[in-house]
Amino acid sequence: MCVDGARLLGDLEALGRIGRVPGGGLTRTSFSAADAEARAWYRDRCAEAGLSVRVDGIGNMFVSSPDEEPALDGVPAVWSGSHLDSVPNGGRFDGALGALAALECVRRLHEERVRLSRPVRAVGYSDEEGNYSHLFGSSALVRGFTSADLEALTGRDGDRFVDTFTAAGWDLDRATRTTVDPAAIHSTVELHIEQGPALERLGHQIGIVSAIVGLGGGTITFRGRADHAGTTSMAMRKDALTAASALIVQFPDIARSVSDQAVVTAGIITVEPGAANVVPEVARMTVDFRDLDAAHLAALDRAITTAAHGVAARRGLDVRVDFEPAIPPSHMDDGIQRIIGESAAARGLLGSSLPSGAGHDSQNMAKLAPTGMIFVPSVGGRSHCPDEETADRDIVNGANVLLDTIIALARG
Amino acid sequence: MCVDGARLLGDLEALGRIGRVPGGGLTRTSFSAADAEARAWYRDRCAEAGLSVRVDGIGNMFVSSPDEEPALDGVPAVWSGSHLDSVPNGGRFDGALGALAALECVRRLHEERVRLSRPVRAVGYSDEEGNYSHLFGSSALVRGFTSADLEALTGRDGDRFVDTFTAAGWDLDRATRTTVDPAAIHSTVELHIEQGPALERLGHQIGIVSAIVGLGGGTITFRGRADHAGTTSMAMRKDALTAASALIVQFPDIARSVSDQAVVTAGIITVEPGAANVVPEVARMTVDFRDLDAAHLAALDRAITTAAHGVAARRGLDVRVDFEPAIPPSHMDDGIQRIIGESAAARGLLGSSLPSGAGHDSQNMAKLAPTGMIFVPSVGGRSHCPDEETADRDIVNGANVLLDTIIALARG
Numbered sequence: 001m002c003v004d005g006a007r008l009l010g011d012l013e014a015l016g017r018i019g020r021v022p023g024g025g026l027t028r029t030s031f032s033a034a035d036a037e038a039r040a041w042y043r044d045r046c047a048e049a050g051l052s053v054r055v056d057g058i059g060n061m062f063v064s065s066p067d068e069e070p071a072l073d074g075v076p077a078v079w080s081g082s083h084l085d086s087v088p089n090g091g092r093f094d095g096a097l098g099a100l101a102a103l104e105c106v107r108r109l110h111e112e113r114v115r116l117s118r119p120v121r122a123v124g125y126s127d128e129e130g131n132y133s134h135l136f137g138s139s140a141l142v143r144g145f146t147s148a149d150l151e152a153l154t155g156r157d158g159d160r161f162v163d164t165f166t167a168a169g170w171d172l173d174r175a176t177r178t179t180v181d182p183a184a185i186h187s188t189v190e191l192h193i194e195q196g197p198a199l200e201r202l203g204h205q206i207g208i209v210s211a212i213v214g215l216g217g218g219t220i221t222f223r224g225r226a227d228h229a230g231t232t233s234m235a236m237r238k239d240a241l242t243a244a245s246a247l248i249v250q251f252p253d254i255a256r257s258v259s260d261q262a263v264v265t266a267g268i269i270t271v272e273p274g275a276a277n278v279v280p281e282v283a284r285m286t287v288d289f290r291d292l293d294a295a296h297l298a299a300l301d302r303a304i305t306t307a308a309h310g311v312a313a314r315r316g317l318d319v320r321v322d323f324e325p326a327i328p329p330s331h332m333d334d335g336i337q338r339i340i341g342e343s344a345a346a347r348g349l350l351g352s353s354l355p356s357g358a359g360h361d362s363q364n365m366a367k368l369a370p371t372g373m374i375f376v377p378s379v380g381g382r383s384h385c386p387d388e389e390t391a392d393r394d395i396v397n398g399a400n401v402l403l404d405t406i407i408a409l410a411r412g
Numbered sequence: 413m414c415v416d417g418a419r420l421l422g423d424l425e426a427l428g429r430i431g432r433v434p435g436g437g438l439t440r441t442s443f444s445a446a447d448a449e450a451r452a453w454y455r456d457r458c459a460e461a462g463l464s465v466r467v468d469g470i471g472n473m474f475v476s477s478p479d480e481e482p483a484l485d486g487v488p489a490v491w492s493g494s495h496l497d498s499v500p501n502g503g504r505f506d507g508a509l510g511a512l513a514a515l516e517c518v519r520r521l522h523e524e525r526v527r528l529s530r531p532v533r534a535v536g537y538s539d540e541e542g543n544y545s546h547l548f549g550s551s552a553l554v555r556g557f558t559s560a561d562l563e564a565l566t567g568r569d570g571d572r573f574v575d576t577f578t579a580a581g582w583d584l585d586r587a588t589r590t591t592v593d594p595a596a597i598h599s600t601v602e603l604h605i606e607q608g609p610a611l612e613r614l615g616h617q618i619g620i621v622s623a624i625v626g627l628g629g630g631t632i633t634f635r636g637r638a639d640h641a642g643t644t645s646m647a648m649r650k651d652a653l654t655a656a657s658a659l660i661v662q663f664p665d666i667a668r669s670v671s672d673q674a675v676v677t678a679g680i681i682t683v684e685p686g687a688a689n690v691v692p693e694v695a696r697m698t699v700d701f702r703d704l705d706a707a708h709l710a711a712l713d714r715a716i717t718t719a720a721h722g723v724a725a726r727r728g729l730d731v732r733v734d735f736e737p738a739i740p741p742s743h744m745d746d747g748i749q750r751i752i753g754e755s756a757a758a759r760g761l762l763g764s765s766l767p768s769g770a771g772h773d774s775q776n777m778a779k780l781a782p783t784g785m786i787f788v789p790s791v792g793g794r795s796h797c798p799d800e801e802t803a804d805r806d807i808v809n810g811a812n813v814l815l816d817t818i819i820a821l822a823r824g
Contacts, residue, residue, distance in 0.1 A: 089638075089685045130689070156687065196643030213642060217688070226501075226797035229677035229700045230625055231608030231769035234664045236793075241678055242664070245657035252646045252654070265641035266653055267688045269681055273501045275568065276629070276679045276698035277542070277771075278796045286688035288641045357643035359689075381648075384690045385638035 001112065003403055005396035008104045012395070015041060015084070015100065016092030025089035025386035029156065030059070030127035030136070031164050038084045042103070042124060049107045051122075057174030058140040059126035063103060064119065065110040072119045076186035078409045079369075080105060080402060081123025083361065085131065088156065091388020093395075097376070098191040099124045101399040105406050116410035118186050125361040132161040134215070134327070138364035140178040147176055185369040187409045189336060190362045191402040192373060193390050197381025198354050205397050206344040206351035207375025208337050212363040213261070213290040213355060214297045216326035220247065220308050224317040226273055226281035237279050238317050241271050244283035246311045247304075254303045255289070259296045263357065264289045264304065287323070292355050297326045330363035336372030336405065343404035349397055358383075374401055413524065415815055417808035420516045424807065427453060427496070427512065428504030437501035437798035441568065442471070442539035442548070443576050450496045454515070454536060461519045463534075469586030470552040471538035475515060476531065477522040484531045488598035490822045491781075492517060492814060493535025495773065497543065500568065503800020505807075509788070510603040511536045513811040517818050528822035530598050537773040544573040546627070546739070550776035552590040559588055597781040599821045601748060602774045603814040604785060605802050609793030610766050617809050618756040618763035619787025620749050624775040625673075625702040625767060626709045628738035632659065632720050636729040638685055638693035649691050650729050653683050656695035658723045659716075666715045667701075671708045675769065676701045676716065699735070704767050709738045742775035748784030748817065755816035761809055770795075786813055 018041060019034030021027045028034040039061070046053045046063050054062045082098025102122040109120060126137030132153045133139065150172065153161035166172060194200075199207050224238030244266075251264040265288045272282040289300040305321045312319035337353070344351035356373065365371045376398035379389035430453060431446030433439045440446040451473070458465045458475050466474045494510025514534035521532060538549030544565045545551065562584065565573035578584060606612075611619050636650030656678075663676040677700045684694040701712040717733045724731035749765070756763035768785065777783045788810035791801035 087685065087687045087690055129687075194643070195640045197648070215642070225794075227793075228607045228770055228795040229679055230627070230675065230702050230771060231606070231795065232675070232793065233673075234667045234675055236609070239677075241681060242660055245660040248654055248657040249661060255646050261645075263642065263644070263646055265651075265689070265691055267641055267683070267690050267692060268686050269653060269683055271679070271681055273499065273797075274680050275499045275541075275796070276700050277677070278499055278679050279677055280679060281797070288688050290642050358640055359642060381639075381644065382637075383640040383643065384687070385685070385693065 001108065001403065003104045003108055003396065003399040008100060008399055009392055009395060011045065011100045012092065012096060015096050019086065021089060023386055026086045026092050027088045028084070028086040029088060029129065029131040030085040031131065031168050035085055036168060042084060045103065049110065051106060051110060057171065057176070057178045058137055059170065060137045060141060061124035063106055063122035065106065067110065067113065068119055075118050076184055077119040077121050078186050078406055079121045079123050079188040079365070080190065080406050081125060082190050082192055083125045083128035083137070085127055085129050087129045087384050089386060090384050091386060093193045093388050093390050094195065094383055095128055097193055097390065097395060101191045101402050104399055105403045108403065116407065118410040120406055120410050128361055131155050135359060135361055135364055138361035141180050142364045142367050144179040145176060147172065150175060180368065182368040187336060187370045188362065188365040189372045189374065189402065189405050189409065190360060191398050192360060192375060193383060194375040194378045195358050195383035196378065199375060199377035200379065200381065202352055204350040204352045205377065205394055206349050206401055208340045208351050208353045209332050209356050209373035209375055210337065210353050211292055211332060211355045212330040212360055213292050213357050214294055214327055214329035215359050216289050216297050216301050216323060217287040218323040219284055219286055221282065221284040221320045222312060222317050223282050227279040229277040229279055232279060238315065239279050240283035240317060241280040243311050243315050243317050244269060244285055247308050250307050254300065254307060258299045258303065259291055259293065262289065262291045262296055262300055264300065290357060292329050294328050301326065327359065327363065330366045332366065332372050333370035336370055339405050339408045340372055340374055340401060343401045347397065347400060349401070372405065374398055374405065413520065413815065415516045415520055415808065415811040420512060420811055421804055421807060423457065423512045424504065424508060427508050431498065433501060435798055438498045438504050439500045440498040441500060441541065441543040442497040443543065443580050447497055448580060454496060457515065461522065463518060463522060468590050469583065470549055470590045471582065472549045472553060473536035475518055475534040477518065479522065479525065480531055487530050488596055489531040489533050490598050490818055491533045491535050491600040491777070492602065492818050493537060494602050494604060495537045495540035495549070497539055497541050499541045499796050501798060502796050503798060505605045505800050505802050506607065506795055507540055509605055509802065509807060513603045513814050516811055517815045520815065528819065530822040532818055532822050540773055543567050547771060547773055547776055550773035553592050554776045554779050556591040557588060559584065562587060592780065594780040599748060599782045600774065600777040601784045601786065601814065601817050601821065602772060603810050604772060604787060605795060606787040606790045607770050607795035608790065611787060611789035612791065612793065614764055616762040616764045617788065617806055618761050618813055620752045620763050620765045621744050621768050621785035621787055622749065622765050623704055623744060623767045624742040624772055625704050625769050626706055626739055626741035627771050628701050628709050628713050628735060629699040630735040631696055631698055633694065633696040633732045634724060634729050635694050639691040641689040641691055644691060650727065651691050652695035652729060653692040655723050655727050655729050656681060656697055659720050662719050666712065666719060669715065670711045671703055671705065674701065674703045674708055674712055676712065702769060704741050706740050713738065739771065739775065742778045744778065744784050745782035748782055751817050751820045752784055752786050752813060755813045759809065759812060761813070784817065786810055786817065
């Protein structure tokens, strides 16, 4: 049994037109107009295929066959899915591939009236890219959010989550009731693009994800003094941007000092007051650091914090390090890894075990049930940009391995 | 004869309430609603005093006494003024002091019906802080702007000048007819806060400006590659923000290598795509460099450009240096410097000669006529920030020296 490759590729192309921006990228951040359009399009595809959709209070979508046998009622389900939202100016495969391949699997099982011992759900997780909160939708399933939590969230554009959410017609009260009972889930599996260069370099078609890196970080804010750029000698300045720069240039060495795999990124920086002829008083940057080892994450936190305070002290500025509690590394289920490897081998595909440097909803789902992830190659390892690309053949191969894995889990 | 100190201080306080923002700063950028309010307030003060106001096509305002003798018609005038606009979150003295003190001088001359051999004009220059173009109003007087020039201007907030200008009720056609005949101007003199710490340190009340620093700069844009912050190893990145940081940290050494007075500032930086989990593809910063010597300006331009290309080459990024032609240093008229020094001495004030590290409309006016500048102390040298402060006594002293200087020039 195979997925309908042409249909899946057509779906990916159609969804890739929603939220497209000049330059070919995709801006489909969660709860934007483009996100709403993508959700409506996804629901139309489900309706077209005769599938049922349930949407929870935070916007996670669950797709099932209405023909499911009554005997399966209450039996823990096999979940598979990914997300429909994108980063600003991102690519058309990150999230979309796993969400649409899972839909295709459920569609095929429904079309072929395959009888399984467990229910199967295709899932579209809400706001994986963290327009409002990192892995927002799956976090809502695992731990939920209180009204106060939701009130405190602001988006990339500075909007308050509750304003945007309610303006888009969502119900805040329902958004606080989203946790699921782990007993309802048998296992989960997610297909995703690798977003890195390993599979391409190896010439392998299938990645069997061993673990998802842990993630730490937050913001660092340097506060110096705003001075006139013409009248304040270099020696008298307390330039917040120069301080931030002195920290950023240390990140490669800090990462290297902790492990070969550690990465540290400043992806956003803003300065105040922000005029060409004023020495910056405030420089605020995001910091994102990752490693496969929880001890290394703690070491990165310490090294970055120490370096930030060192820069500030040497230059006479104030600094504030606001790091969130780190998200620990997450290990994928050994049994599911074995199933993925066997499926790849049975289909004559080369598979290799590798870690995920990116965060995924699967790291949340792994807290609820045995979880696995399947990677397919990213051309040039590129992701989170308009150049993100995966070959058609790799997409169909990945979806077929996903279908095999879902069937094995739901039969098992 | 003296200015009415209480009235001048009252005017400064009243104008300082227009455009005030939380935290006590002032955001009265040109052609904003606050700027329009300040202009209306200024015209009301003129009307109240029985003075006439003329406004040119770019918003420069010229105030004169309607009682001026017909015999002075066509006689080159003595101009004195400064600007009403501010930087974002700036202070209440930069520009406002010189504009209001000049108004006070014309008001006093009008009240006392002082007979002089030349007309006197109080001037309010438009957009000195360069919301749309550095020293916009005085540049319009000196060289003028074509429609194409104006079409190309964008503001700090990314708005097109022509949109904001016409929406505020100004006439684009008139804005292209603003140049003045140098023969119509006898001399100009501007009172301003020092915006630096020299006078305060010396304990002197009056600064006799010898020269205004030259100014170079523009933008530098690094273009690397957007990559996923989790899946791209540190070694494989082409991180535009890290490159920009590596350049910014060199600015103090570059300045020092050229001269003791040279300053180099990055006041604005923006990154794209600007997400916490994406390696920045583009980092664009403003660069502002200044020196009193034209050869040093050229050396700064070369050193910064070389450093930017060096950083880009070592890291495999592209870089683009877009520097405007430098504004050369401007020397103040010796005769006017002498008059200012004599006035200070006659009033028992300590004066010292010093350069201006900040740009001023006077550097444009010096191209049209002999020009001088008077500085008064800035508390702590602070400027372009809410903490900008000058003592009441220093304000009144400066305005009296300005009055003496205007009278000496108009009698001369």
